[in-house]
Amino acid sequence: MTAIQLEFVEKVFNPGRPNEFAALKEVSLEVPEGSAIVIAGPSGSGKTTLLSVIGLMSRPTAGRIRILGKETTLLSERFRTLFRRHHIGFLFQQFNLIPDLTSLENLSLVLYPDAPSLSELHKKGMQLLARFGLKEKAHVRASILSGGEKQRLAMARALMADPEILLIDEPTANLDTKLSREIVEIFKQLHGEGKTLIITSHDPIIMESDLPEQVLRMRDGRLGK
Numbered sequence: 221m222t223a224i225q226l227e228f229v230e231k232v233f234n235p236g237r238p239n240e241f242a243a244l245k246e247v248s249l250e251v252p253e254g255s256a257i258v259i260a261g262p263s264g265s266g267k268t269t270l271l272s273v274i275g276l277m278s279r280p281t282a283g284r285i286r287i288l289g290k291e292t293t294l295l296s297e298r299f300r301t302l303f304r305r306h307h308i309g310f311l312f313q314q315f316n317l318i319p320d321l322t323s324l325e326n327l328s329l330v331l332y333p334d335a336p337s338l339s340e341l342h343k344k345g346m347q348l349l350a351r352f353g354l355k356e357k358a359h360v361r362a363s364i365l366s367g368g369e370k371q372r373l374a375m376a377r378a379l380m381a382d383p384e385i386l387l388i389d390e391p392t393a394n395l396d397t398k399l400s401r402e403i404v405e406i407f408k409q410l411h412g413e414g415k416t417l418i419i420t421s422h423d424p425i426i427m428e429s430d431l432p433e434q435v436l437r438m439r440d441g442r443l444g445k
């Protein structure tokens with residue numbers, strides 16, 4: 221099955237205003253389920269914007285987006301939120317952790333609105349913290365974690381709902397070489413588990429690893445080879 225299918229997607233910010241800006245232009249893309257692709261491109265070329273429309277965080281101005289076979293552009297905001305929560309995990313460029321909550325609380329929050337029970341949530345959260353070597357940090361505030369630890373916590377959070385699709389924005393931008401290699405290993409494992417990964421990055425450690433099946437390039441809002 222196709223995990224992600226975009227047809228002529230456009231995203232225009234501030235349409236009709238003097239500061240109108242077309243961040244995505246005629247973007248078409250087809251990502252088979254279980255594949256890993258990297259999207260490279262200069263700053264401002266539209267990479268984060270592309271992930272945000274694929275992840276149903278923002279609506280395209282034109283075009284169609286199909287996720288796991290479901291046409292999403294015409295869905296109500298409520299359905300888009302539900303769909304995203306169950307099928308898509310994000311690793312944001314800025315992590316977006318809540319600094320005053322503990323690691324475990326940051327994880328629990330993801331599923332909170334429709335979680336089975338708090339103890340299930342904590343169990344799942346602790347499993348993921350253990351997987352990413354953060355068990356001892358379960359009850360410390362996220363604000364005191366190191367950069368690499370924040371990165372791994374954000375990865376754990378993206379996996380809380382066990383989503384099929386992971387959208388990952390410049391994961392190694394703030395990491396040294398060793399931590400970057402570690403994160404690539406984590407992505408390879410997830411790929412091996414059948415997840416579909418879309419990663420934006422121009423880091424050679426990622427692009428030249430054996431992780432991506434395809435490297436695509438963005439320039440001025442257009443996606444190409």
Ligand SMILES: Nc1ncnc2c1ncn2[C@@H]1O[C@H](COP(=O)(O)OP(=O)(O)OP(=O)(O)O)[C@@H](O)[C@H]1O
Pocket residue numbers: 233234241243261262263264265266267268269270
């Ligand atoms: N809400 C917005 N309103 C107006 N313009 C925006 C908005 N969000 C993004 N843009 C513009 O769209 C363009 C693409 O931004 P985007 O964040 O997608 O780039 P990027 O490729 O992720 O860059 P970077 O590598 O620096 O993260 C930029 O010129 C940005 O200023």
Ligand SMILES: [Mg+2]
Pocket residue numbers: 267268269313389
């Ligand atoms: Mg970006």
